[in-house]
Amino acid sequence: MNTSLPARRKNLPKSVIFALFVIALFSVLAILAPVLSPNDPDERGFKNADLPPMWVHNAYSIGTVDHPLGTDMLGRDILSRYLYGVRTAMVLIVLAIPLTALLGTLIGMLSGFYNRKLDAFLVVIMDILQSLPGIMFTVAVILILRKMLPPTWFSGVLVLVTGYSVISWVSLARMVRAEVLRLKSMLFFEAAISLGATNKRIITRHLFPNFAHLVLVWVINNIPAIILLEAVLGYIGVNLSTSVSENEFTVVSWGGLFYTGRSTLTRNPMLLFVPALSLLLLSMSFVLIGDYYNRKHTQ
Amino acid sequence: MFQYILKKILRVVGILLGVVLVMYLLLYAIPGNPLNNYVNNAQRALSNYYVDDFVLKEVNRRFGLDLPLWHQITRYLIGDKIDGEFVCGIICGNLGPSISQRGRPIADILFTPPVGKSFWESQFGYSIRLVLLSSLIAVCLGVPLGIAGAKNYLKPYNRVQSVFMAGLVSIPNFVLGLLAVVIFASWLHVAKVIPDWDNFSDWLIPAFVLAAMPMANVARVMQTTLINTQNMDYVRTARAKGLPERQVVLVHIMRNALVPFIAYLGPTLVELFGGLFIIENLFSFPGFGREYWRAVLKLDYPMILGLTLFYAVGITVVNLIIEIASEMLDPRIKEQKEQVNP
Numbered sequence: 001m002n003t004s005l006p007a008r009r010k011n012l013p014k015s016v017i018f019a020l021f022v023i024a025l026f027s028v029l030a031i032l033a034p035v036l037s038p039n040d041p042d043e044r045g046f047k048n049a050d051l052p053p054m055w056v057h058n059a060y061s062i063g064t065v066d067h068p069l070g071t072d073m074l075g076r077d078i079l080s081r082y083l084y085g086v087r088t089a090m091v092l093i094v095l096a097i098p099l100t101a102l103l104g105t106l107i108g109m110l111s112g113f114y115n116r117k118l119d120a121f122l123v124v125i126m127d128i129l130q131s132l133p134g135i136m137f138t139v140a141v142i143l144i145l146r147k148m149l150p151p152t153w154f155s156g157v158l159v160l161v162t163g164y165s166v167i168s169w170v171s172l173a174r175m176v177r178a179e180v181l182r183l184k185s186m187l188f189f190e191a192a193i194s195l196g197a198t199n200k201r202i203i204t205r206h207l208f209p210n211f212a213h214l215v216l217v218w219v220i221n222n223i224p225a226i227i228l229l230e231a232v233l234g235y236i237g238v239n240l241s242t243s244v245s246e247n248e249f250t251v252v253s254w255g256g257l258f259y260t261g262r263s264t265l266t267r268n269p270m271l272l273f274v275p276a277l278s279l280l281l282l283s284m285s286f287v288l289i290g291d292y293y294n295r296k297h298t299q
Numbered sequence: 300m301f302q303y304i305l306k307k308i309l310r311v312v313g314i315l316l317g318v319v320l321v322m323y324l325l326l327y328a329i330p331g332n333p334l335n336n337y338v339n340n341a342q343r344a345l346s347n348y349y350v351d352d353f354v355l356k357e358v359n360r361r362f363g364l365d366l367p368l369w370h371q372i373t374r375y376l377i378g379d380k381i382d383g384e385f386v387c388g389i390i391c392g393n394l395g396p397s398i399s400q401r402g403r404p405i406a407d408i409l410f411t412p413p414v415g416k417s418f419w420e421s422q423f424g425y426s427i428r429l430v431l432l433s434s435l436i437a438v439c440l441g442v443p444l445g446i447a448g449a450k451n452y453l454k455p456y457n458r459v460q461s462v463f464m465a466g467l468v469s470i471p472n473f474v475l476g477l478l479a480v481v482i483f484a485s486w487l488h489v490a491k492v493i494p495d496w497d498n499f500s501d502w503l504i505p506a507f508v509l510a511a512m513p514m515a516n517v518a519r520v521m522q523t524t525l526i527n528t529q530n531m532d533y534v535r536t537a538r539a540k541g542l543p544e545r546q547v548v549l550v551h552i553m554r555n556a557l558v559p560f561i562a563y564l565g566p567t568l569v570e571l572f573g574g575l576f577i578i579e580n581l582f583s584f585p586g587f588g589r590e591y592w593r594a595v596l597k598l599d600y601p602m603i604l605g606l607t608l609f610y611a612v613g614i615t616v617v618n619l620i621i622e623i624a625s626e627m628l629d630p631r632i633k634e635q636k637e638q639v640n641p
């Protein structure tokens with residue numbers, strides 16, 4: 001009989017618990033990828049090429065325990081490549097989303113808060129960027145940047161992050177700008193100015209806390225976008241590349257699995273099925289969390 | 300009123316000009332040149348493939364690829380003297396010749412249907428038909444689903460629906476497309492693997508796949524806006540006045556929920572345009588999304604620019620329609636806007 005417990009515990013709905021569990025699971029997979037993966041993700045061998053998953057035993061091919069999900073057409077282990085792909089996806093989320101959110105917030109605030117001429121200029125830029133086809137713009141940026149950087153895992157990730165951020169800040173900046181303009185016409189803003197508050201104080205104390213929830217909602221809603229973008233680009237082949245040679249990038253990612261998997265759909269569907277399922281689970285978890293947040297704040 | 304329209308048109312023209320400039324600079328910065336890429340690839344594939352340097356130079360000159368950047372841009376925008384004859388640029392509506400299709404005019408590739416067919420059989424016509432069909436599906440399925448969700452809010456039906464919609468939002472459309480092909484064509488034999496585009500039933504799978512994500516978005520947005528409006532004071536007042544439920548729903552709830560809903564419809568339709576590139580590629584649909592990919596892979600500058608311009612025009616038109624519609628539905632928006640940007 002512990003009466004000091006609060007009378008009503010806030011229970012998270014099942015969907016949110018499920019979502020948090022999925023995110024935690026993928027984070028653990030990402031961190032432990034080198035420990036968990038049975039083989040080197042880039043190791044090739046033509047004897048092992050096109051092995052089926054280990055539970056397949058038919059007249060044509062027999063799976064082995066060494067390669068639990070089988071291998072692709074170059075003999076690389078799918079499970080290892082998938083696990084390293086989880087790592088790439090998580091790094092993409094951690095790098096791209098905060099960077100884009102920061103860019104969008106800063107530009108939106110600059111545009112809404114400071115002088116009119118700068119605002120007009122920034123609005124024109126936003127209009128132009130918003131009427132460009134996003135995927136094509138990203139592809140062009142990737143094609144430009146990837147010849148400039150040395151071919152390492154990190155620069156591959158960096159190229160994709162840049163390609164994403166360059167175009168995606170616009171939607172956030174627009175939202176922040178509109179909100180700042182709305183807040184500027186409110187009484188507390190006028191009061192702060194007439195009391196002689198500095199710009200820094202107005203921004204940090206009066207503006208930012210009032211639109212921070214918008215940034216949060218944007219972040220939750222846009223986390224799936226970067227993983228989906230990577231998958232789509234990979235599927236089309238403008239990928240962080242799948243081959244290991246001197247002048248190619250060596251990033252292992254889900255998009256790369258899609259790229260190799262689309263031609264071997266009949267031989268080994270795992271190549272497409274496993275990353276597609278995890279993509280669905282991961283981005284759905286973020287969508288569910290976003291839904292929960294919205295529901296809590298509209299009631 | 301005249302000034303208002305003029306202002307809007309000027310803004311659209313400015314945006315389109317900016318789009319062309321940004322895209323040209325980007326394309327110019329991509330390493331490689333469409334012609335050299337083509338020749339290199341051909342030489343890699345066929346060991347006895349040989350191109351005379353003179354020919355290469357001549358073709359480069361023909362397409363203006365040897366000019367400095369500013370000259371290329373002005374040639375594309377305004378026009379230039381080519382072989383002693385003035386050829387007008389994009390301001391006369393001349394999109395220029397396609398490099399990868401041996402100088403065939405781009406307007407011809409996009410808008411001219413095969414001989415003896417109607418305009419709707421051209422590449423542009425195909426894409427427009429697909430977009431119209433998909434947006435029709437997205438709105439006609441999404442709105443009722445959203446209303447049903449708002450009606451059963453927090454009941455089991457709504458929970459199932461919202462999880463299902465979250466799933467639809469987060470699945471990439473090419474995976475959905477592949478799944479649809481595998482399930483309906485390979486297993487159930489309902490559809491054909493290689494579609495015949497003269498047959499309407501073969502349009503359904505690409506249209507539904509393209510419409511899936513916008514449809515889920517429409518349903519989610521409709522649901523949240525309806526729930527938000529339901530809790531407004533004027534709805535309670537209308538109920539308290541004793542108005543019949545039908546009038547409350549149609550006049551007080553639906554009409555006011557329509558304004559934020561229409562504002563969200565814009566980005567959703569834009570997303571649908573973006574999905575076109577992937578879906579047309581996947582189903583080898585003869586529209587301009589597929590042409591776009593081919594052009595990007597071959598670095599066909601004029602083609603990419605022309606298609607980007609089309610895309611930009613499409614988006615601007617959609618945004619303009621939505622802006623005007625929401626101003627008509629709710630005059631307060633126009634007032635606010637005049638306060639914000641006079």
